[in-house]
Amino acid sequence: xxxxxxxxxxxxxxxxxxxxxxxxxxxxxxxxxxxxxxxxxxxxxxxxxxxxxxxxxxxxxxxxxxxxxxxxxxxxxxxxxxxxxxxxxxxxxxxxxxxxxxxxxxxxxxxxx
Amino acid sequence: xxxxxxxxxxxxxxxxxxxxxxxxxxxxxxxxxxxxxxxxxxxxxxxxxxxxxxxxxxxxxxxxxxxxxxxxxxxxxxxxxxxxxxxxxxxxxxxxxxxxxxxxxxxxxxxxxxx
Numbered sequence: 001x002x003x004x005x006x007x008x009x010x011x012x013x014x015x016x017x018x019x020x021x022x023x024x025x026x027x028x029x030x031x032x033x034x035x036x037x038x039x040x041x042x043x044x045x046x047x048x049x050x051x052x053x054x055x056x057x058x059x060x061x062x063x064x065x066x067x068x069x070x071x072x073x074x075x076x077x078x079x080x081x082x083x084x085x086x087x088x089x090x091x092x093x094x095x096x097x098x099x100x101x102x103x104x105x106x107x108x109x110x111x112x113x
Numbered sequence: 114x115x116x117x118x119x120x121x122x123x124x125x126x127x128x129x130x131x132x133x134x135x136x137x138x139x140x141x142x143x144x145x146x147x148x149x150x151x152x153x154x155x156x157x158x159x160x161x162x163x164x165x166x167x168x169x170x171x172x173x174x175x176x177x178x179x180x181x182x183x184x185x186x187x188x189x190x191x192x193x194x195x196x197x198x199x200x201x202x203x204x205x206x207x208x209x210x211x212x213x214x215x216x217x218x219x220x221x222x223x224x225x226x227x228x
Contacts, residue, residue: 101217103156104155
């Protein structure tokens with residue numbers, strides 16, 4: 001059974017810093033890995049999707065990498081802003097059906113103005 | 114706007130009552146699923162469907178029923194609500210084509226409280 005772990009569980013940094021959020025998964029047989037953002041009381045917004053054949057994806061100040069062999073993904077946020085404050089979730093897609101998406105418990109990020 | 118629409122956004126039920134959480138998507142996605150999100154537990158899969166007429170159980174299916182009569186709609190029914198079903202419920206859809214899976218799109222959620 002796939003298990004996804006996110007470290008750290010919480011992070012607070014001053015505005016302007018570059019930061020890295022970590023995600024690890026136990027079963028490397030994934031189709032893709034998806035990073036989401038969740039604001040308090042809101043739904044999940046997809047940030048980046050990395051297919052199993054890819055090494056990284058970039059969107060604006062966000063860069064996500066994937067290393068299937070080591071079971072790790074990282075989300076890099078450049079020049080952090082207070083508006084980046086949210087919970088970031090990674091989810092491994094191990095297939096359709098009951099495998100579905102396996103989520104980590106998230107990293108709660110606070111960017112201090 | 115294209116996407117996944119969930120209704121209602123908030124609901125309070127008394128123990129033993131039944132209700133249906135609605136989910137609709139307009140992206141012609143074959144795969145739809147329901148998750149619940151609880152503090153400290155993350156998101157867990159309740160039920161899923163790979164197409165109209167086909168449904169199956171996820172990790173935590175007890176107390177919930179689903180049906181899929183159309184590609185667009187995937188309602189979740191609570192048969193007899195219990196306090197343990199107090200949670201935030203998310204519906205998601207996904208498309209897998211010749212180039213692979215295109216990722217999941219989530220609805221905005223239904224916050225359910227059972228008293």
